[in-house]
Amino acid sequence: MLNRRDAIKLGSVAAVAMALPGGRLAAALSDDPPVPAPFSVPLRIPPVLAPTRSTPDTDYYNIQIRETEQKILPGVRTKTLTYNGSFPGPTIRARRGRNTVVTQTNGMSTPATVHLHGANVPASSDGYPLDLIEPGQSRVYHYPNNQPAATLWYHDHAHHMEAEHVYRGLAGAYLLSDPIDQALPLPQGKFDVPLLIRDAKFDKDGQFVFVPDDFQNRPTILVNGLPQPYLKVQRRVYRLRLINAANIQPFTFRLSNGMQFLQIASDGGFLSIPAVRQEIDLWPSERAEVLVDFRSVAPGTNVVLEDTFSFTNVESKRSIMQFQVGHNAAQFDGPHSNTLPDRLVDEVPLGHATNTRRFLMQADPNTLEFLINGKPFDPNRVDATIKHGTTEIWEIVNGDTALQIPHAMHLHLVQFRVLDRNGNPEPAYDAYPKDTVRLHPGDFVRILVTFNSYIGRYPFHCHFIDHSSHSMMGQFEVVA
Numbered sequence: 001m002l003n004r005r006d007a008i009k010l011g012s013v014a015a016v017a018m019a020l021p022g023g024r025l026a027a028a029l030s031d032d033p034p035v036p037a038p039f040s041v042p043l044r045i046p047p048v049l050a051p052t053r054s055t056p057d058t059d060y061y062n063i064q065i066r067e068t069e070q071k072i073l074p075g076v077r078t079k080t081l082t083y084n085g086s087f088p089g090p091t092i093r094a095r096r097g098r099n100t101v102v103t104q105t106n107g108m109s110t111p112a113t114v115h116l117h118g119a120n121v122p123a124s125s126d127g128y129p130l131d132l133i134e135p136g137q138s139r140v141y142h143y144p145n146n147q148p149a150a151t152l153w154y155h156d157h158a159h160h161m162e163a164e165h166v167y168r169g170l171a172g173a174y175l176l177s178d179p180i181d182q183a184l185p186l187p188q189g190k191f192d193v194p195l196l197i198r199d200a201k202f203d204k205d206g207q208f209v210f211v212p213d214d215f216q217n218r219p220t221i222l223v224n225g226l227p228q229p230y231l232k233v234q235r236r237v238y239r240l241r242l243i244n245a246a247n248i249q250p251f252t253f254r255l256s257n258g259m260q261f262l263q264i265a266s267d268g269g270f271l272s273i274p275a276v277r278q279e280i281d282l283w284p285s286e287r288a289e290v291l292v293d294f295r296s297v298a299p300g301t302n303v304v305l306e307d308t309f310s311f312t313n314v315e316s317k318r319s320i321m322q323f324q325v326g327h328n329a330a331q332f333d334g335p336h337s338n339t340l341p342d343r344l345v346d347e348v349p350l351g352h353a354t355n356t357r358r359f360l361m362q363a364d365p366n367t368l369e370f371l372i373n374g375k376p377f378d379p380n381r382v383d384a385t386i387k388h389g390t391t392e393i394w395e396i397v398n399g400d401t402a403l404q405i406p407h408a409m410h411l412h413l414v415q416f417r418v419l420d421r422n423g424n425p426e427p428a429y430d431a432y433p434k435d436t437v438r439l440h441p442g443d444f445v446r447i448l449v450t451f452n453s454y455i456g457r458y459p460f461h462c463h464f465i466d467h468s469s470h471s472m473m474g475q476f477e478v479v480a
């Protein structure tokens with residue numbers, strides 16, 4: 001028998017039922033977030049930001065950092081932090097040899113700082129964690145674009161806040177081109193697709209839930225800000241720029257239907273020799289550019305980009321997004337891997353190392369504070385003083401074998417070469433050019449890095465940014 005409270009409950013359910021279309025009633029009564037079925041929303045490509053003005057050698061941009069509401073899940077407006085109201089941020093396209101100048105204005109209630117990940121920039125424009133843009137203030141970032149073509153990305157770096165800021169939306173792609181990139185027969189325009197891939201947790205009202213370090217509880221995959229979208233593709237070759245924009249989620253990407261990737265670029269630009277890959281590991285902040293040839297499947301095939309990464313040894317597979325291959329033959333039969341040269345770029349000879357340092361990444365088992373060489377980040381301490389123009393070997397150790405925590409070491413300013421991992425040479429596609437290196441629990445990795453551009457202080461840190469927010473960060477200073 002119904003008591004009065006039940007009757008009131010039912011009454012309110014009836015009222016809700018009258019107000020909502022049928023399909024949404026179940027959602028309104030559920031504690032589950034209103035996440036749609038996989039592959040039910042079309043992929044969105046973030047807008048390319050237009051310069052506010054251009055001179056013969058410089059493009060100027062203005063970006064407002066602000067809280068907005070975004071349509072991420074159907075029928076819901078989600079509070080997000082955005083660059084110019086775009087989730088993810090607008091794409092900046094730059095050309096080598098032309099300056100990019102970005103004025104960032106902070107309209108949030110918390111301090112911000114903007115780091116251009118993977119870029120060779122002066123220390124004053126690096127987005128150092130304590131070079132804060134206070135609420136209501138602006139800062140001008142100068143990017144000289146004096147490095148090879150690469151898929152870079154910009155994101156917040158305000159110390160202790162970067163993890164939450166990035167999680168709530170402060171990230172965007174920065175695509176740097178150069179004459180080599182332009183001369184290679186690579187897909188362009190709408191066939192050159194940036195994919196910022198991350199995970200998130202939503203509450204039943206479709207709002208972000210941010211619990212630091214809650215790596216096993218961010219079940220919703222977002223690609224360019226939408227849940228498991230689909231993209232209708234022509235039967236031709238596409239250039240996909242895979243960016244792991246997740247806080248702490250590693251991905252192991254593969255394609256369904258037996259399709260392969262042709263990897264052409266890593267973090268810092270083109271591989272010397274393209275690599276055929278069945279699976280590609282990308283941990284937070286790592287990038288890979290791949291060519292995917294949709295002519296290799298029958299017309300009408302649905303190809304799924306999958307993730308098979310698992311924190312445990314338990315087999316895992318989940319869907320990231322879907323490519324719906326068209327029925328028509330491509331109107332345009334090229335460019336594809338067959339027309340690529342065997343060698344995309346020449347190997348950059350790196351210097352001979354004159355110094356070796358070791359960095360241990362390990363959480364304090366008592367406090368669970370994330371540390372490098374036993375210490376939390378201290379802006380008043382320089383962890384490595386490096387003479388300009390020299391080359392060093394950094395030995396990086398993940399000591400978190402007991403807790404089984406993976407880490408990813410990122411150095412600002414430089415691209416480095418991964419020499420070896422646990423004594424074994426790193427495969428070429430994962431060796432160079434790199435700005436972030438993966439470390440499984442117990443891994444011992446050696447990287448070779450030359451400091452021959454700018455002088456000044458720059459951070460190095462775990463790019464599981466929930467870890468760097470909890471002080472797994474140091475700083476090096478390049479001195480004249």
Ligand SMILES: [Cu+2]
Pocket residue numbers: 370406407408462463464467468472
């Ligand atoms: Cu870490």
